Amino acid sequence: MPPHPLKTYIVEDSRVIRENLIATLEELVPAEVVGVAEDESTAVQWLMAPQHAVELVIVDIFLKGGSGLGVLRTMQDQQPRHRMVVLSNYTTPEMRRKCLALGADRVFDKSYDIDALIAYCSQLQVATGSTHS
Structure with a gap:
């Protein structure tokens, strides 16, 4: 039986990065x-809709409108809580602290953490896949 795919939502304003x-x-x-969104308000509206079940949300910090920080801030108190990771080119120590404080599970840098993101997603997929049949 093939593994259960990890249901993922991407908040990223660059079409090229999103497609890759x-x-x-x-x-x-x-x-x-x-699903995908290019701005904070679209992402929040989609994620708040009860019919949209996802296991992972990948968020960029800088968006076409609003920011990934706003998405994290809005979603941090929602139940059930989504796994949220940040994927950005702007991952200074201060920004990492801010993202983690707003509920991000992990912060990945687009330039050099793609392998780490894939490994994280694979571990999450295995963990969530065991709960679905």
Whole structure:
């Protein structure tokens, strides 16, 4: 039986990065990208809708409108809580602290942490896959 794909939502304003990330996740994890947003308000509206079940949300910090920090801030008190990771080029120690304080599970740098992101997603996929049949 094939593994249960990791239901993932991506908040990223660069179409090129988004498409490359989707292809990479679907090929290597496996993940199923169930939605995308380019701005904070679209992401929050989608994530708050009860019919949208996801296991992982990948958020960039700088978006077309609003920010990934706003997405994290809004979602940190929601139940059930989504696993949230940040994938950004702006991962200074201060920004990492801020993201983690707002509920991010992990912070990855786009330039050099893609392998670590894939490993994290694969571990999460195995963990969540065992609860679905």
